[in-house]
Amino acid sequence: MEKTDSLFISITDRSKVFNLLLKLSPDATPVFGSMTPQHMIEHLIQTIRYSNGTDTISLLYESTKAGQIKTGVIYTDNELPKGFKSPLLPKDGLATLQYVDLQTAINQLRIELEQFDQYFKDNPDAKPVNPLTGELAFEEWLVFHGKHFTHHFKQFGLL
Numbered sequence: 832m833e834k835t836d837s838l839f840i841s842i843t844d845r846s847k848v849f850n851l852l853l854k855l856s857p858d859a860t861p862v863f864g865s866m867t868p869q870h871m872i873e874h875l876i877q878t879i880r881y882s883n884g885t886d887t888i889s890l891l892y893e894s895t896k897a898g899q900i901k902t903g904v905i906y907t908d909n910e911l912p913k914g915f916k917s918p919l920l921p922k923d924g925l926a927t928l929q930y931v932d933l934q935t936a937i938n939q940l941r942i943e944l945e946q947f948d949q950y951f952k953d954n955p956d957a958k959p960v961n962p963l964t965g966e967l968a969f970e971e972w973l974v975f976h977g978k979h980f981t982h983h984f985k986q987f988g989l990l
Contacts, residue, residue, distance in 0.1 A: 839977035851989045857933040863913045872936040882972045883947040891962045901964035911982040
């Protein structure tokens, strides 16, 4: 996984993550997809919450398909596809926003990432469920989040 980590943003490099987010304005237009900047941040928050012990979710696919997705996402250098729409997002329109503004959402993202660190410090053998891939260990979550953040940062031209 070393090679993969170098191709994608690392969520462990919080300085880089949040310096890139300084360039994100509330009215930025996505390069692809239909999310607003705040929707994108709130989507990242929710995904982090599945990995930091805050929220749990069931696997959305049968185990064979989930295993194939896991192999393709975690154990390759492939980027997440631009046309992919998470089955967790509304089929039509955008999710209801949970935070008052973009900056509040970014602040919450920072909190969720800190909780991710603490969760795995306290539970090093934990394997929270990713709804698409099944259980992921700490290093696998790092790869997933790295690819996921990279995907959405490219969505808004931050990378």
